[in-house]
Amino acid sequence: MTKMHLKLTVNGTAVDCLAEPRELLIHVLRERLNITGPHIGCETTHCGVCTIDMNGKSVKSCTVLAAQADGATITTIEGLSAPDDLHVLQTMFREHHGLQCGFCTPGMIIRAWRFLQENPDPTEEEVRFGMAGNLCRCTGYQNIVKAVLAAAAEMNSAKEAAQ
Amino acid sequence: MNDHAPSRDERIAGLKGLGTSRRRVEDARFTQGKGNYVDDMKLPDMLFGDFVRSPYAHARVTAIDAEAAKALPGVVAVLTADDLRPLGLHWMPTLAGDKQMVLADGKVLFQGQEVAFVVATDRYAAADAVELVEVTYEELPVVTDPFKALAPDAPVLREDLQGQTEGAHGPRKHHNHIFTWEMGDEDGTEAAIADAEVVAEEMIYYHRTHPCPLETCGCVASMDKVNGKLTLWGTFQAPHAVRTVASLISGIAEHNIRVVSPDIGGGFGNKVGVYPGYICSIVASIVTGKPVKWIEDRMENLMSTAFARDYWMKGKIAATKDGKITALDCHVTADHGGFDACADPTKFPAGFFNICTGSYDIPIAHLSVDGVYTNKAPGGVAYRCSFRVTEAAYFIERMIEVLAIKLGIDAAELRAKNFIRKEQFPYHSALGWEYDSGDYHTAWDKALKAVGYDALRREQAERVAAFKRGETRKLLGIGLSFFTEIVGAGPVKNCDILGLGMFDSCEIRIHPTGSAIARLGTISQGQGHATTFAQILASEIGIPADDITVEEGDTDTAPYGLGTYGSRSTPVAGAATAMAGRKIRAKAQMIAAYLLEVHDDDVEFDVDRFVIKGAPERFKTMKEIAFASYNQAIPGLEPGLEAVSYYDPPNMTYPFGAYICVMEIDVDTGVWEIRQFYALDDCGTRINPMVIEGQVHGGATEGLAIAMGQELAYDEMGNVKTGTLMDFFLPTAVETPHYTTDHTETPSPHHPIGAKGVGESPNVGSVPAYSNAVQDAFRAFGHIHAHMPHDHARIWKIADGLGLHA
Ligand code: FES
Ligand code: FES
Numbered sequence: 001m002t003k004m005h006l007k008l009t010v011n012g013t014a015v016d017c018l019a020e021p022r023e024l025l026i027h028v029l030r031e032r033l034n035i036t037g038p039h040i041g042c043e044t045t046h047c048g049v050c051t052i053d054m055n056g057k058s059v060k061s062c063t064v065l066a067a068q069a070d071g072a073t074i075t076t077i078e079g080l081s082a083p084d085d086l087h088v089l090q091t092m093f094r095e096h097h098g099l100q101c102g103f104c105t106p107g108m109i110i111r112a113w114r115f116l117q118e119n120p121d122p123t124e125e126e127v128r129f130g131m132a133g134n135l136c137r138c139t140g141y142q143n144i145v146k147a148v149l150a151a152a153a154e155m156n157s158a159k160e161a162a163q
Numbered sequence: 164m165n166d167h168a169p170s171r172d173e174r175i176a177g178l179k180g181l182g183t184s185r186r187r188v189e190d191a192r193f194t195q196g197k198g199n200y201v202d203d204m205k206l207p208d209m210l211f212g213d214f215v216r217s218p219y220a221h222a223r224v225t226a227i228d229a230e231a232a233k234a235l236p237g238v239v240a241v242l243t244a245d246d247l248r249p250l251g252l253h254w255m256p257t258l259a260g261d262k263q264m265v266l267a268d269g270k271v272l273f274q275g276q277e278v279a280f281v282v283a284t285d286r287y288a289a290a291d292a293v294e295l296v297e298v299t300y301e302e303l304p305v306v307t308d309p310f311k312a313l314a315p316d317a318p319v320l321r322e323d324l325q326g327q328t329e330g331a332h333g334p335r336k337h338h339n340h341i342f343t344w345e346m347g348d349e350d351g352t353e354a355a356i357a358d359a360e361v362v363a364e365e366m367i368y369y370h371r372t373h374p375c376p377l378e379t380c381g382c383v384a385s386m387d388k389v390n391g392k393l394t395l396w397g398t399f400q401a402p403h404a405v406r407t408v409a410s411l412i413s414g415i416a417e418h419n420i421r422v423v424s425p426d427i428g429g430g431f432g433n434k435v436g437v438y439p440g441y442i443c444s445i446v447a448s449i450v451t452g453k454p455v456k457w458i459e460d461r462m463e464n465l466m467s468t469a470f471a472r473d474y475w476m477k478g479k480i481a482a483t484k485d486g487k488i489t490a491l492d493c494h495v496t497a498d499h500g501g502f503d504a505c506a507d508p509t510k511f512p513a514g515f516f517n518i519c520t521g522s523y524d525i526p527i528a529h530l531s532v533d534g535v536y537t538n539k540a541p542g543g544v545a546y547r548c549s550f551r552v553t554e555a556a557y558f559i560e561r562m563i564e565v566l567a568i569k570l571g572i573d574a575a576e577l578r579a580k581n582f583i584r585k586e587q588f589p590y591h592s593a594l595g596w597e598y599d600s601g602d603y604h605t606a607w608d609k610a611l612k613a614v615g616y617d618a619l620r621r622e623q624a625e626r627v628a629a630f631k632r633g634e635t636r637k638l639l640g641i642g643l644s645f646f647t648e649i650v651g652a653g654p655v656k657n658c659d660i661l662g663l664g665m666f667d668s669c670e671i672r673i674h675p676t677g678s679a680i681a682r683l684g685t686i687s688q689g690q691g692h693a694t695t696f697a698q699i700l701a702s703e704i705g706i707p708a709d710d711i712t713v714e715e716g717d718t719d720t721a722p723y724g725l726g727t728y729g730s731r732s733t734p735v736a737g738a739a740t741a742m743a744g745r746k747i748r749a750k751a752q753m754i755a756a757y758l759l760e761v762h763d764d765d766v767e768f769d770v771d772r773f774v775i776k777g778a779p780e781r782f783k784t785m786k787e788i789a790f791a792s793y794n795q796a797i798p799g800l801e802p803g804l805e806a807v808s809y810y811d812p813p814n815m816t817y818p819f820g821a822y823i824c825v826m827e828i829d830v831d832t833g834v835w836e837i838r839q840f841y842a843l844d845d846c847g848t849r850i851n852p853m854v855i856e857g858q859v860h861g862g863a864t865e866g867l868a869i870a871m872g873q874e875l876a877y878d879e880m881g882n883v884k885t886g887t888l889m890d891f892f893l894p895t896a897v898e899t900p901h902y903t904t905d906h907t908e909t910p911s912p913h914h915p916i917g918a919k920g921v922g923e924s925p926n927v928g929s930v931p932a933y934s935n936a937v938q939d940a941f942r943a944f945g946h947i948h949a950h951m952p953h954d955h956a957r958i959w960k961i962a963d964g965l966g967l968h969a
Contacts, residue, residue, distance in 0.1 A: 135377065
C-alpha cells in the first residue's frame, strides 16, 4: 500500500515519517517512532491504555488513523518529564500505589494530566467520572483516584505559593 | 561531625523489611512509560504472525487454499496443520493431560479456533493475508450446553478420542465425557441427608468468564540457527514450565531454550497456559530463520485463550432445625469446552474444589465432578483464584444463604454457629484438607461490628415496609461472605503440573560491599515481587531492602520454579526466600564469630549484625561480614556468601476473610449501587500492607465485574456474544465502589515467616458478597436464588418474577 508522508510534533520534537494512511496512530507511535509508553489493550476505544494527548485533548490513539493525525501535536507519557525531574502525577501514582502491572499507567497518567488542566480542583466523583475512559484491571481505581486528588492538591498549593 | 549511632528501632526501620508499606521499586519505570512488555520488543528482521480462525463452533475443515494469501507482498509463509504434522506439532499436550489442536486438524471445535498461521513482514500485511486464506468448512451440529452434550445421541465432538473409554483422570462414560472426580463419603452423606431435619437444595451456576488482563497474550520466538539456541520471550506466568514443555514437545534440548517473561501487563490466570500462538511462532521462526512475534488482539483473547469457571453446581445441605449443619453434597457438571486445557495440578482435575465445605465444620460430605466437552473454547484457568476455589466459595456461600432462608435464621448467625472453631485447628475437613490455622469467629465479629450489622438489618426491614407502603422503589441488600482460601501449591508429593513438581526457589548472592541480588522461580504480573521479596530478605539477613535487587523471569539465570498463579508466590517462593536467607545468616554467623574471635554459639543475630551475647557493643555488621566473606581467608570456610533454597511446602496455607457488601437496588430498572464494601482479610503475617490493600482493591473489583455483568456468553450456534470490551464488562472508576479494608493476623504455623498469600482472596471472597447482596435484597419477597451475572436486565427479571412491577 502506498505510504504517506506524516509530519507530527511528538513530545516537543518535530518528526517526519512514512506510514500507510490506514495505519492506526498507536502503531505509528509504537512501531515507527519507538514510543512504547502508550500500549494496546483492545483497539476498539474501550480500554484507554493507548491514551495520548493530541492537540490539547485526551485521545485514544487506537482509534485515530495516521492520515487524521498529520500535523498534530502529540504528548505521550514519555514527554511528561525527565527521569530526574518527575511530574507530580508520576510521583503521586507511586506514593499512593496507583499502579500494579503498570500496563494502564501511561494512559492513566497522561489522561490525568489533561484532566487536571480541564478541572484543576476536582472532587472524588469528578475524578472517577473524568477518568472513566481508562480501564485498570489491577488496582480497583481507589489508589488511582487518591493519586490524582493528591497531585491536584500538590499542584494547587504550588500554584498558590508561586502567587 | 555526626556520630549518632542509630538506635535498634532506627536500624529496623532502615531495613524496610516485613510489615513496611515500602514504595514499589517497579513504579519508576512504569510511571515513565519505560516498562518492557513483550509487544515493546523489536528485533532486526522480526516477522509478525496472525491467525486465520474458525467462524464456526463445530465444522469439518475440508480444504485450505492459501495461494492468494501467499502471493500478497510481505507474506512469508502460511502454516497449516499439514505443515506441523511432520514435526508432530499439529497437536500439543494440555496442562490437564488432554491434547489440543495447534492448528485445525480436519475439524474445528469452537468459534475462534486456530486454523492457519500467517507470517508476514508487518502486522498489516499479516492481517490482510488472513482475509485472503480461503477455508472450506462443512458445518456440524453444535453443542454448547454440557447437559445436552451428555445426551446419548449428542454429536461426537472429539473424534480423535472415539472408542477411548479411559481418559487422563479415569473412565469416560460417554463420548463427550472427560472425567469423573469423586471425594468424600457418598453413602454416609446420603444417609445423613435422608435423616436430616432440614435439607436445602439448589442448582448454582458459576457462569463462564475470562481473566481479561489489559495486556493480551503474546510472544516473540527467535531461533538462532548459528548457535542452535531458541529464545522465547512472552507473557508467561510460569517461564520454567514453558521451557520444559517446549523442550519435551519440540525435541530441542532444554539447555538450548531460554524463556524470558518480561514485564507482564496483568495475568490473573490467563497467562498460565500454553497456546497455539507460542508453538506456531516457534515453528515459524525455525522455518524462516527470523524472529517471529505473535500478539493476540482482544477479541482473540476473549474467544480463544483461557476462559474461567463454567461450573454447574448442584448442592444439598442438611441441618438440624436450630441450624447445625450435618452434611453437604455437591455434584458439578463442568463445561471444559472442546479440549480439556484446565490449569490444575495433575491429581486434581477439578482443582481444589473440594474446599467447598468452606469455613464450616461439616461432619460429612460428598463431591463428584463430571468434566464435559462442548463446542466452546478450552481453558478453565484459575482466574485470580487457586484452582476452582472461587467456584467452591461461591457455592458454599450461596448454599448457606439458601439454608438460612429455609431455616428462617439470620445468615450471619447461621455462619457463626457452624464455623470451625479456633481450637479445632489444624482442622481436617470432610473432603480431605488439613486447614493450617484460623480464627473465624474473631474475624466475623469484627466485620459485623465494623459495618453495624444489626442496624443494617433494621434499616433493611424498614425499607421493605416502606416499599410495601409504596414510599420507595429501592431495596437494600446486605451481602455476607466468609471464605477460606487454599493456596500455595505445593506439596510436591501431591501437586504437580504435567509431572513438574510445584516447589519454588530462591537464589541469593551477597556482593562484597554488602548489597545483594536475589533470583526467584516466580514471575510478577503486577504483584510487586521486586519490592516485597526484598522485604522478606531484608528482615532475614539484615541488608536494607533498597540494597537488594530481585530478578525473575529469565530461565537462563533464575533458579527453577513453577511460577506465579494460585497465590503461590508468597507461600512457596516467599518461603524459599526466607530459607535461603537463613542459610546466608548461618554462614554469616560463623564468619562473625571468627572475626570477633569467639565461638559460633557466642554470637547472635540482631537486626543487621551479629553481636556477642551479653556484649552487644561488640559486633560485626552484615556489611562487614559480606566483605570479609570474600576477602579474608577464614579457616574451614569457602569464600563468598551465597545460598539457594528449593522449597517444597509441607502443606498449603489457608488465608480467610469476611466481606460484606451493602447494595441499593432500583426495582424498576435493575440498576444497583454499592453503598459500602467492607473487606477483612487474614493472610497471616503481612509483608507489605500497602501492597496487600492494593491487591484487595483490585481483586474485589474483578469480583464486582464477575458478579455484576462480566460473562463469556454463547448463542446456540456457538457464537461468542461478548467478544469485545463493548459487551464484556470491565468496571470503570465510576461503578467501582470505595473499599474499606481491614485485617486480623493468624500466621501460618508451617510457613517460615507465617505468611499465607493474599492476591486471590478478594476475588474468591467478593463474588459471593456481591451476589448475596443482590439476592438478599429480594429475600423478603420470597426470592431464593438466581444465577449470576447480575446485570441490570437480570436483576429487573428477578423483581419482575416476584411480581414487584405489578
Ligand atoms: S487500545 Fe485504544 S482504547 Fe484500548
Ligand atoms: S495497573 Fe494493571 S491494568 Fe492498571
